[in-house]
Amino acid sequence: MAPQETPRGREPVLWLLLVFTSLVLGTEDRAAGGGCSDLHNTTWLEYRQHRTQLQVRYLLLTRRHPDCAQAFSLQTLDNTPNDFNASRATKVIVHGYRAVGSKPSWVKQLAGALLRAEDVNVVVVDWVYGASFAYNLVEEEEEESNAPRPAGLDPAGPMFKGADTYNRLDASDARFVDAIHTDSDYFGISIPVGHVDFFLNGGNDQTGCARSRFNSMYGYVICDHMRALHVYMSALNGSCPLAGIPCSSYEDFLKGRCLSPHSGITVSPLPKEQKLFLLTTSSSPFCLHHILLQVEVSPLDKSAVLEVVLTTDSRETEQRLRLHTGLTGYLTVLAHPDPLCEIASIRMKNTGTRGEEPLCVNNINVRRGAPWSHDFVQVCAF
Incomplete structure (x- = not known):
């Protein structure tokens, strides 16, 4: 058996480069009256008054005033907001659907993460009115987009999965489009929408x-959907690399069938509708190291379950591999918070035959590429 960390030198993976849309804005204007602005909130009274209006406005945040947004709109473009610097890159945040009476609390967190990562202009598109009770109008807009790199954080599925590419995020929208999928069976979309689509944990x-830690039922419902945002913000601080492996399906990825990524994201022509898969933890920084486990066993008279435990000085992870009659070779992808070079031991246990039949496993080698190896006890001879 030879567990190997997925090769990086010989088989490059597509890195999860989470860079938000960069735009060069022309002129923007500060809202009359000055002061700090915040996202709109909606009420049922406003619903009755503005049910057919999007009422879009924009909020500017910079490192100079990361907690004090300057508001402007397309109707007030005579003056540029004081903090706007056209020589810097501009990052644009666009929130999604909102329940009536709520506003996206995560926007401030994401803006802060972007500003800590880079000295940029952050423009927040405030369309809470439209996102609450005029959401159906979004598909009817006919505006062209020339954003160089839009990125979707679990792009919406309802109302958009069946839409044509003109009315939803698609690889044709820009030179490069990427997306992160975390809730494709509920709020998010399940189909690829960019040049590369990262499917976290499938x-x-x-x-x-x-077992969500959110206190409210609403928080529990959106836990999967919001994971894309939290992983993105974690990646911005550079605490650990997040890499995706190209594969046709999540099942093939888990079975170790996709260890030959085609190319990096800088190649030409750019890929289209490329699915990438990776495993993550349940909390920040969400990083796991993918390890290929190859197992060869003697022929079995009945199916079995092999329990594999990877142990380091501080923690251990467990995974079960189902073994079938007629098969002697298996591949699977394991995941551990620590890199393979820090794995101290591998423990295996046959849990599927209730001790009725001994399970012979070939000599165990633990290695990261070719630099080193550690031979365990010979379990049985073949």
């Missing part, structure tokens, strides 16, 4: 969300 149920 893109559906996220680790830790089944």
